[in-house]
Amino acid sequence: MNRHDLKTIIYAEKTKEENNKYRHKICVCCGASCISSGSEEVMKKLQEEIKTRGLENEVEVVPTGCMGPCNQGPLMKFLPEYNIYQKIDCSNISAIVQSQLTEKKPIEDLLLFADSREKPFLDAQEDPFFKKQMKIALRNCGHINPERIEDYLVHNGYQALDKVLFEMSPEEVIAEIKQSRLRGRGGAGYPTGFKWETVYKYVSDQKYVICNGDEGDPGAFMDRSVLEGNPHRVLEGMAIAGYAVGASKGYAYIRGEYPLAIKRFELAIKQARKMGLLGNNILGTSFSFDIEVRIGAGAFVCGEETALIASIEGKRGTPRPRPPFPAESGLWGKPTLINNVESFAAISPIINNGGEWYSEIGTPKSAGTKVFALAGKIKYSGLIEVPMGTTLREIVFDIGGGMQNDADFKAAQTGGPSGGCIPAEHLDVKMDYESLVSLGSIMGSGGLIIMDKSSDMVDVARYFMEFCMDESCGKCVPCRVGTRMMHDLLQKICDNKGTQIDLNRLEELAVYVKETSLCGLGGSAPNPLLSTLRHFRQEYENRIVKHD
Amino acid sequence: MNTIPVIINDKKLDVDPGKTILEVCRENDIEMLTMCHLKGVMDIGACRLCLVEVEGANKLMSACTTRVNANMIVRTATDKIKRYQRITTELFFAERNHVCSVCVANGKCELQQLGYKVELDHIRYPHLFPQCEVDTSHPWYVMDHNRCIMCTRCVRVCTEVEGAHNWDVMNRGHQVRIISDFNTPWGESITCTSCGKCLHACPTGAIWPKAIVQGQLEKKPEMLSELMEKRKMKL
Structure with missing residues (x-):
């Protein structure tokens, strides 16, 4: 398929959308979280209901990716009114459809957050949960059917790929990404543009692009939701990266625990190939690029780039010392670009709207938006995307709706087993790379676990150490x-058997492991311990056996 | 050949580019502690004993895997590095069941020598005392996992020198074990050629021949290095 054919398809789809015969669109969240609470059944029941009422020609039912408030699932959204219903029970569907479509008014008691807010917002976009967010990477998540490439095409899909192939040179693409000041969303925050440039500069007959979807932090599900909700966005980002650095082959390394993400991404690859958006001579140009999925086998360490490469090569997934960095010698010894799922998801909006646009969002050092997986003792947990520099307080109390049972906020754990805990006195910290590091934590991939007074910080440190x-x-x-x-x-201290000597040894070991480990896993494994020691030392001291 | 200047421990040296820091140090009689390094086979930087401070680097670098650059400033024996070497040695001893007095390698053991070098008089961490197997199924040799330090020198020698790849690693974390084939008894291995190279590669008493008693063990790791050197010359 060439460029003209693509435009024709998009035009046809758009016309169809504009002359929409449907008066209503009902989106049912079919992300892994809502499916586990029964959204597939809801979907089926809803379709039956629409059929019995003879509304097939008026109402379009769309299964979508994650909408955000995951613990309120299954979720159902009515467009254009933007009424979202939560915790859908199959027995309610008939009543909801009746009220919404026939009587033209929503059932307030069943709307999103109706059970916890004094009065739910009829238009969910007005709800602070959504209002404070800014969706770039998750833009189409929850709006489009991730299993239909046409849905993505209508929403400016593959326009960025079209633009780079016909209007931009690889150098210009890299300059655009550099200008956007996008930083790696996998956790370390290395400037993406510089990484691309490094790979671009190495001369080689073969280069590779790898998408790191081996999300292993406990409590994190950003990459999963992006892959499930909008796989084509990631695919497009990878293809653009391939064009920019000069690679013809990409690998998406997705963890095996995400069967739905794997299924949808593989389907996306198949659809893109069929449309000529992947494979040889993409859109009739001389650029060829193809993607293969590699499934992780459940090792957290395979999220480390050198271990991930070893795993793709079919070897035991263990890291190796760097340098050489993958940009110089990566997969099969060739220059390799590795970026996180979320980084790739940010590429096409940057190309479409310009690097400058993206760089103006967020803080001077950390541009753009960040997706967080909000979990723990918070009222509304789920998937959120906020501009960098949003304070922790805004995330917890505005978006997250505050603590469960109005308990006191104690700490927020960021960055999973590589991160640390932020205590209540730092609630006003801006969520960006530097501010979190200065508090002894890290941004990490975006896991955000909120804890109240019932959490024992020594036990938290012990849990993450056990994980590592x-x-x-x-x-x-x-x-x-x-x-x-x-x-x-740590176990000894948790059992109230630790002594001051144990605590001293623990601190010495923590610094030793941090400084001497071979890879980032070991290098960051002591972080939860060190940060809880820094902010909650008293809890350790209280546990220690005193000899008097 | 052109040489490049480097400064190691405040001493200026002119060295061949392409060499690792470890090679340069050894050639210039700068003492370096190593455990997973075996000349001739691939370096993996796993034991972390050869860590050095390199000026400008934001972390400690393993000397065995880092190549020298022009004007590199390296320090090999700072207080911090000595302290870390001692902790690493302590962790080696605490990890499995190392009892020198009843070990076949007593007096010939690289781990034992390492203990002397870092002046280890006691181990501050609790011994883990894991339950480890002793595989005596091979007609000539024994694999005692109690004494294994997971340097994986046997794995690399078996793969790179002998080409048999009998040995490999299974499991993760502190549960890692060296395995024969797909974790079958060594005596039943279909890949092992019984060449005995792993015996010479092993730094401790983990792999040893059945026919000897304490004091008779001979380890010749340098034989393996020479073998690889000669092969390279042939090529």
Whole structure:
């Protein structure tokens, strides 16, 4: 298919949309979270209901990706009114359809957050949960059917790819990304544009682009939701990256625990190939690029880029020392670009709207938006996207609706097992890379776990240490034995048997493991311990056996 | 060949580019502690004993995997590095069941020598005392996992020198084990050629021949290095 054919298809789809015979569109969230609370059944029941009422020609029912408030699922959204219903029970569907479509008024008691707000917002966009957010990476998540490429095409899909192939040189694409000041969303925050440029500069007969979808942090589900809700966006980002750095082959490494994400991404690849948006001579140009999915086998360490590469090569997934960095010698010894799912999802809006537009969002050092997986003792947990620099207070109390049972906020854990805990006195911290590091935590991939007074911080540290101990690949000594020793010492303190000497050893080991480990897993494994020691030292001291 | 200047421990040296920091140090009689390094086979930077401070680097670098650059400033024996080497040694001893007095490698063991070098008088961390197997199924050799330090020198020698790839690693974290084939008894291995190279590669008493008693063990890791050197010359 060439450029003209693509335009024809988009035009046809858009006309169809404009001359929409449907008066209503009902979106049913079919992300993994809502499916687990029964949204597939809701979908089926809803279709039956529409059929019995003979409304097939007036109402379009669309299964979509994640809408955001995951713990209120299954969710159902009526457009154009933007009424969202929560916790849909199959027995309610008939009443909702009756009221919404026939009587033209929503059932307020069943609307989103009706059980926790004094009065629910009829237009959900007015709800603080949505109002304070800014969706770029998640733009079409929850609006389009992720299993139909046409839905994506209508929403400016593949326009960025079209633009770079016909109007931009690889250097211009890289300059645009550099100008956007996008930083790696996988956690480390390395400037994406510079990474692309490095790979671009190496001369090689073959280069690779890898999408890191091995999201393993406990409590994190950003990448999963993006892949499930809008797989074509990631695919387009990868293809643009391939064009910019000069790669003809891409791999999407998705963890095996995400069967739905894998299914939808593979389907997206198939559809894109069929349309000539992947494969040889994309849109009739000389650029060829294809993507293959590799499924992770459940090792957290395979999220580390060198371990991930080893895993794709069919080897045991263990990291190797850097340099050489993957940009120089990566997959099969070739220059390789590795970016996170969310980074790739940000590419096409940057190309479409310009790097300058993106760089103006967020803070001077951390541009753009960040997706967080909000979880824990908070009223409304789920998937959110906010501009960088939004304060933790806004996220917890405005978007998240405050603490469950109005308990006191104690700490927020960011960055999973590589991150740390932010105490209540720092609630006004701006969520960006530098501010979080200065508090002893990291941005990480976006896991955000909110804790109240019932959480014991020593136990939190012990839990994350146990995770790192189990997930250490066992290659280097500090991580293999050090995490086990730290875990045992933390367990001892949790059991109220620890002494001051144990605490001293723990601190010494933490610094040792951080500085000497081979890869980032070991290097960041002591972070939860160090940050809880920094902000909640008293809790450790209280647990220690005193000899008087 | 052109040489490049580097400064190691305040001493200016002219060295061949392309060499690792470890090679340069060894050639210039700068003492370096290593455990997973075996000359001739691939370096993996796993034991973290050869960590050095490189000026301008934001982390400690493993000397065995870092190549020298022009004007690189390296320090190999700072207080911090010595302290970390000691902790690493302690962790080695605490991880599995190392009892020198009853070990076949007593006096020939690289781990034991490492203990002397870092002046280890006691181990501050609790011993883990894991339950480890002793595989005596091979007619000539024994694999005692109690004494294994997971340096994976046997794995690399078996793959790179002998080409058999009998040995590999299974599991994760502190539960890692060296395995024969797909975790079958060594005696039943279909890939092992019984060449005995892993015996010489092993730094401790984890792999040893059945026919000897304590004091008779001979380890010749340098034989493997020479072998690889000669092969390279042939090529």
